[in-house]
Amino acid sequence: MKLDDIITMWGTDCRIDDTKIQSEITRTPILHQKYWDILIQERLLYEKLKVKSAEMEITLDAYYNRTLTSDELAEYNLSYSEKRFLKADIKKHIDVHPLLVEIKLKMSLQHEKIRFLDDCIKMIHGRSFLLKDIIAHKVWESGG
Secondary structure (H helix, E strand, O other), rough: HHHHHHHHHHHHHHOOOOOOHHHHHHHHHHHHHHHHHHHHHHHHHHHHHHHHHHHHHHHHHHHHOOOHHHHHHHHHHOOOOOOOOOOOHHHHHOOOHHHHHHHHHHHHHHHHHHHHHHHHHHHHHHHHHHHHHHHHHHHHOOOO
């Protein structure tokens, strides 16, 4: 799921209609389940990206050490150049290789989605206190 979609969905779901307190109270566990499900899926995707990143680092290490087979080169759309790399410099080249950078950027986006969803769930946890305060304020307004 895209971060923008999650943000838009939360922008709608976080609103509380203080004229329908009972329905808002019953909506709390539904919202919790909804965002928890999304969070689990996003965490799983993040873990898959971590594995993919580690695999790509191994592949790129083999590439810079010139131990990839021709099939592996074709799979990753790589080809050996005339340039040779010092062992000490290989890690630097791996870290900035476009194939790994792309995965790392996806991981970063995934991490932001997870942080946002964690915050949404924290707000859902605090929702019952907010609803309690709304009820207390309505009682106070009515002179009770």
